[in-house]
Amino acid sequence: MFKKFFKKRQDNFHRLIIEQAQITLKGLEQLTAYMNGNQAELAQQITQSEKEADEIRRILIDELNRTFITPIDREDLHALSRAIDDMLDYAYSTVNEMEILKVRPTQHMQRITSLLRDAASEIYMATQRLEDHPNVANEHAQRAKALENRVEGVYREALAELFSGPEDVQHVVKMLKKREVYRHLSNAADRGDEAANLISDIVVKMT
Numbered sequence: 001m002f003k004k005f006f007k008k009r010q011d012n013f014h015r016l017i018i019e020q021a022q023i024t025l026k027g028l029e030q031l032t033a034y035m036n037g038n039q040a041e042l043a044q045q046i047t048q049s050e051k052e053a054d055e056i057r058r059i060l061i062d063e064l065n066r067t068f069i070t071p072i073d074r075e076d077l078h079a080l081s082r083a084i085d086d087m088l089d090y091a092y093s094t095v096n097e098m099e100i101l102k103v104r105p106t107q108h109m110q111r112i113t114s115l116l117r118d119a120a121s122e123i124y125m126a127t128q129r130l131e132d133h134p135n136v137a138n139e140h141a142q143r144a145k146a147l148e149n150r151v152e153g154v155y156r157e158a159l160a161e162l163f164s165g166p167e168d169v170q171h172v173v174k175m176l177k178k179r180e181v182y183r184h185l186s187n188a189a190d191r192g193d194e195a196a197n198l199i200s201d202i203v204v205k206m207t
Contacts, residue, residue, distance in 0.1 A: 013071055014131050016060040020084050021124040023053040027088040028120040032113045034095055035105040043095045050092040057085050071131075076202050083195035087120060090188035094181055101177040108158035112151050112185045119147040119192040126199045134203040141203075144196040151189035158182050 027049035034042040060081050064074055097103070126140035159182065162175045 012063055013060070013067075013077060014127075016056055016063065017077070017080060017084075017130075018124070018127045020053055020056045020060070020081060021120070021127040023049055023056065024084050024088040025117070025120040025124045027053070027091050028113070028117040031091045031095065032110075032117045035110045035113045040099075043099060046092055046095050050088050053085055053088050057081050072202055073205060076198060076205070080195060080198040080202070083191050083198060084123065086191035087116075087123075087188050087195065090184050090191065091116070094184040094188070097181055097184060101180065103177050103181050106158070106178065108154055108161070109181065109185065111154050112158075112182075112189070115147050115151045115154070116185065116188055116192065119144045119151075119189070119196075122147065123192060123195050123199070126196070130199065130202065134206045138200050138203040141196040141199040145193055148189045148193040148196070151186070155182055155186045155189075 027046055030042055030046045030049060033039075034046065061078070064070065064078060070077060098105075122140045122144035126137040126144070129137040129140065159179065162178055162182075
């Protein structure tokens with residue numbers, strides 16, 4: 001009976017992390033579609049995904065508080081859940097800022113969100129492989145990190161373009177608005193990199 005209960009607890013943690021990563025991937029797919037269509041309906045979908053992910057994270061933390069022994073170090077579980085959650089939070093705040101500031105998507109924003117979606121996909125696959133195939137999970141984590149590096153490259157290109165325009169007041173206002181959006185996207189990439197690093201650390205402890 002105890003073994004069955006313990007195994008169920010183990011499965012719960014892996015299931016919840018996988019579910020959280022899956023919802024985050026869905027949110028990044030919605031963000032990519034938003035950048036290509038800029039539809040109000042997609043903004044609402046991202047908001048809903050963010051709420052769903054928050055609920056999963058609340059359940060995971062509750063499980064952590066009720067469980068003495070966890071299959072993965074509890075601090076690593078908590079940090080990984082937070083990093084994955086932050087990716088989606090920044091996707092939500094990106095859209096929120098664009099709606100408030102009336103910023104239209106740029107080609108750089110489209111490229112960055114496409115890379116973020118791919119990174120979220122790699123993290124999702126990593127969480128799926130973490131329990132039974134940790135080395136494969138680590139390979140996915142490394143791909144996610146490589147995508148984050150590409151995001152930073154596009155981010156620098158975008159900033160360089162912003163600051164190369166005319167110096168009139170109207171351009172400066174537009175520049176500041178777009179820079180705020182790029183900052184949210186860059187932060188999402190940073191959290192993806194953090195999630196990938198945590199997965200790699202977990203793999204080292206498991207093997």
